[in-house]
Amino acid sequence: MLKIYSTLFEVLGPQGWWPHPTRFGKIVGALLAPAVKWGNVVRAIDNLEKAGIDNFPALRELDVKLLEEYIRPTIYYRKKAQALKAMANKEELLEIKGSLLLREEFLSLPNVGRETADSLLLYAWDYPIMVVDAYTKRILYRLGYLPQEKIDYDLVQQLIESKLPKDLSTYQEYHALLVRLGELYCKKSPLCEDCPLNKDCQKIHLKLVEG
């Protein structure tokens, strides 16, 4: 597990997440990001900021229909609008420091599941918790760390956390690196010949090409 991390870091370099500088942007970004390319998340946040929506009180006052239009570049925008509204209406959460209790609070918000909750904690609350997404599962499965690709979220999270130093920047970078690797090489039709992990991959055997 640590070897994957060091290999990815060496080949792909530091990813430097989270791209959005403000706390508002980080939180909104974490809520919009699932199943959406980051570029489209940025478009959505830009739409909001151009409309002067750059803080939670403003978001709370914003008409839902208008909010939906602003974040339309992100898929499932109606669901995500509900999540944003719910977060804006629970502004007291912003003052709480990261914890597993706060995680439960996030999970009680509409349309916020484990990945989204953990993204909020890891990137907007600086709380060291590993985010697991479809790429994470697919990559670890192909590398032989998981018995199957469809597997319980918590199990994968525990596995990773048990084998990495419990360190904020390690978790932040590792998830970002796995996403980057996934985007580049680990689609359902994989592009393994160029994958930096190719020589370690047990499922797919093609030659490693160094960039």
Add this chain to the structure above:
DNA sequence: CTCCAGGGGGCCA
């Protein structure tokens, strides 16, 4: 132009 994948989450059986 059409087809379709698919970085999540909720709900229901």
Add this chain to the structure above:
DNA sequence: TGGCCCCATGGA
């Protein structure tokens, strides 16, 4: 758990 729905975007 497994199936279905939500539903923009971009590449084939």
